[in-house]
Amino acid sequence: MKHAHTVEQVRAVEGELLAQVPDGTLMARAATGIAAVVIDLLGSVYGRRVRLLVGTGDNGGDALYAGALLARRGCAVDAVLLGAPHAAGLAALQQAGGRIADQRSRRPDVVLDGIVGIGGHPGLRPDAVAALADVDGVPVVAVDVPSGVSVDDGRIDGPHVQAAVTVTLGTHKVAHLVDPAAGACGTVVLVDIGLDPPQADVTALQASDVTDLLPRPSATAHKYTRGVVGIRSGSAQYPGAALLSVAGANCGLVGMVRYDGEVADLVRTVHPEVVGDGQVQAWVVGSGGGAGAAQALAACLEAGVATVIDADALLHVSGPLSPPVILTPHAGELARMLGVERHEIEASQLRYARIAAERFAATVVLKGRHTLTAAPDGRVRVTTTGVPWLATAGAGDVLAGLIGVLAAAGLDPFDAASVGSWLHGAAATMAADGGPVLAHQVAAAIPVAVRTLIAGT
The missing domain is CATH 3.40.50.10260 (YjeF N-terminal domain)
Incomplete structure (x- = not known):
């Protein structure tokens, strides 16, 4: 560390x-x-x-x-x-x-x-x-x-x-x-x-820290004991958000991924391993959710399990949250949530990440060049992996899915969010290989990043 x-x-x-x-x-x-x-x-x-x-x-x-x-x-x-x-x-x-x-x-x-x-x-x-x-x-x-x-x-x-x-x-x-x-x-x-x-x-996490925190199946594990994550993202208007959130989650770190949303047939066509609604250990909600984001968020919070709240669902967060919650705003979204200007967030990122974590009683992932993961108790982890090419449409959808997987696998919100952000940056670096990268390529590189970490131990 x-x-x-x-x-x-x-x-x-x-x-x-x-x-x-x-x-x-x-x-x-x-x-x-x-x-x-x-x-x-x-x-x-x-x-x-x-x-x-x-x-x-x-x-x-x-x-x-x-x-x-x-x-x-x-x-x-x-x-x-x-x-x-x-x-x-x-x-x-x-x-x-x-x-x-x-x-x-x-x-x-x-x-x-x-x-x-x-x-x-x-x-x-x-x-x-x-x-x-x-x-x-x-x-x-x-x-x-x-x-x-x-x-x-x-x-x-x-x-x-x-x-x-x-x-x-x-x-x-x-x-x-x-x-x-x-x-x-x-x-x-x-x-x-x-x-x-x-x-x-x-x-700031280092590779050895992430390796130690990675969830790994025991010899007697089965798909339910490894964790199940649910995705309530995407919509008819934004089907790609569902595909990318699921792609971030469907990386092998849990035993099962469920999808409950408007584009289920499309998701199962692209990701045949993904199944329908049911019991989960963590939910991911909001990416491309559009008009249905508020209802989807309410359903996730009612379940009382760890919930990753992204994009459209962040518009409906107004006060302290009771289940274990991870918020994943960029500077503009956090500015709206806190009622300040975006340039204020960008100028004082550490301060506002901590303010948000305390105000919403949640782990806050303030996305940026050096993403900050802030806990309500004041602890902050800084992500130093990644490349500038990672600033691309859909990358945040992939990150939300990945963080949800780690929460479903049993990591506490602070570890799930910071390890997910680190892995997301490492996968982007591998996928980019010195040049441009697209969000689906980042998702595909997550298992490669995990294997690389495990091989180094």
Whole structure:
């Protein structure tokens, strides 16, 4: 599990470690890791040019010490000082042959962002904005987080660094996982500096976590003990939604898929394994449901089993829900549900996912580039699998069916939703193979993704 910590948590463990190691040890470890990442990005070292953008905090000191290491390796290093620098770090840089940048300084090959540390506020001062403008187009390596983003909630409010690589020190921070800030981080590289951080409320599943959570049949299993999922999706107007929801569910992770809707004959023609209405352990409702979505939702909730509510059925959710419920809105749908504008959701995704989970007493899957799965107790899992090609019609229908399967197989709502989102992204990556992908291809790749995970154990 990848844990994303808050500034307060990081400061606490840093303080504990600083009391145990000699002065300067953590900064030396950080500088060594940062320099190694810059060298890897440059490819060759001697004669290359690196510019440091240095603020007043410890991140500026990390950048200065990293610059000193790079200068000793043959890089031409200069520094733009955006405030009173870390004195010992500046002395180390100058002793190694680095210098203060001036108007004669040549354009660098790489910029090292040490402007603002993790305690900074969103946005940048005009002098920092000007320094970045001078090196526009040059790859930036950010120290800990791209300067100017909001570390604890992933917001962006004003000018900020757009990094090619972010070197995070000791642990991941929320901004590394949660959009829109995560989109400013580029590739995130973790450097171990000896911290032992606690568990975090914001996490990201890794392949090994998903493998451990996958439902697998026992030697004595039969189709009913493996779980049965029901689909109430699609309509005469939107028959494709039914086919895609069923395709996401009909991936082999449960013993039976039932369909109860307007296009049953079409569904059984395409998916002959699917049977009619009956007892289930979880329902999926709403995708392409049209005018019948409200009635279908009421029937699912009355059954008292886990229910995945998607698309048209979300229009009929207005208050706390009593059965185990998973809501799967995109930003526009969540905006309507909460009575705010879409741009507000997109700007503060973590905040609004948590608000919705608490308000509706449900697990909320806020779909996006980094999908957020929020539980009513405040826990959030971020999905980092997937490809941009996954933004395609019908992909959400497939996801709803897949999450329903995992709930029917016995996973609790938070695990079912986050594992389903992870698998959905992994299947899309496999199906896309570097190019475009369609929703039905994602569904077809789910069993392949599952087999790949199992084979890796």
